[in-house]
Amino acid sequence: MRTQIVAGNWKMNKNLDETEILLSELSAKLPDSTAEVIVAPTFVNLASTVRQLQNSVIQVAAQNMHFAENGAYTGEISADMLLNIGVEIVILGHSERRAYFGEDDALLAKKVNTALDKNMRIIFCFGEELEERKSGNHFSVVESQLKNALFHLDQSQWNNIILAYEPVWAIGTGETASPEQAQEMHAFIRKTIKDAYNDEVAEGVAILYGGSVKPNNAAEIFSKPDVDGGLIGGASLKCDDFTAIVEAI
Numbered sequence: 001m002r003t004q005i006v007a008g009n010w011k012m013n014k015n016l017d018e019t020e021i022l023l024s025e026l027s028a029k030l031p032d033s034t035a036e037v038i039v040a041p042t043f044v045n046l047a048s049t050v051r052q053l054q055n056s057v058i059q060v061a062a063q064n065m066h067f068a069e070n071g072a073y074t075g076e077i078s079a080d081m082l083l084n085i086g087v088e089i090v091i092l093g094h095s096e097r098r099a100y101f102g103e104d105d106a107l108l109a110k111k112v113n114t115a116l117d118k119n120m121r122i123i124f125c126f127g128e129e130l131e132e133r134k135s136g137n138h139f140s141v142v143e144s145q146l147k148n149a150l151f152h153l154d155q156s157q158w159n160n161i162i163l164a165y166e167p168v169w170a171i172g173t174g175e176t177a178s179p180e181q182a183q184e185m186h187a188f189i190r191k192t193i194k195d196a197y198n199d200e201v202a203e204g205v206a207i208l209y210g211g212s213v214k215p216n217n218a219a220e221i222f223s224k225p226d227v228d229g230g231l232i233g234g235a236s237l238k239c240d241d242f243t244a245i246v247e248a249i
């Protein structure tokens, strides 16, 4: 059986005090879960988060990183800096990075390569915009996002890839893909990977759904056979909501 994962992307929310409070609440209330639970606070609070969670099963991810080893990249963070503070997972390709910071498939392929060279795990986000779905291009958009950023990888490198299908029209909008839409796309993604690689890679990779997952819709979405968990934005900022979503899996 594939690993099931619930990851919380806190985005640019929670200062240090608020981060400590939410982590304490989560540590106390999270149910024993066979799923992996990951939180991704903002960069400045990552080191303290790792320290606070050192005896916890909750894992820590960064929301982004640069592809270069080090150097003159003002404001950026390297893989080594993350590893040095104990962060071994990174979210790459989030639609907000693509839309507001111009991150394209070529840049993301470089980031993916660096993270994998450093033996980090990647939560790789991708998904179509509303217009692309309305015009019926959602499958081809998703296919090309995967091909351009990931299909140069060797089979063994896929062990460190977690996929997060996030239709852009469902992120932070309160509008969720229906469980059937999620399953349809996740099955398509798995088939696309099978065609490019083989059954082993396709069946082994966890594919998370992201886009307005809430306590009231999580169980139905997670019940679909090709949905292996969720990447959660807004609802990961409240202990009760995030806990309920973990319980749903």
Ligand code: PEP
Residues within 6 Å of the ligand: 009, 166, 170, 171, 172, 173, 174, 210, 211, 212, 213, 231, 232, 233, 234, 235
């Ligand atoms: C996200 O930003 O990855 C996300 C899924 O956000 P939300 O859950 O708020 O839609």
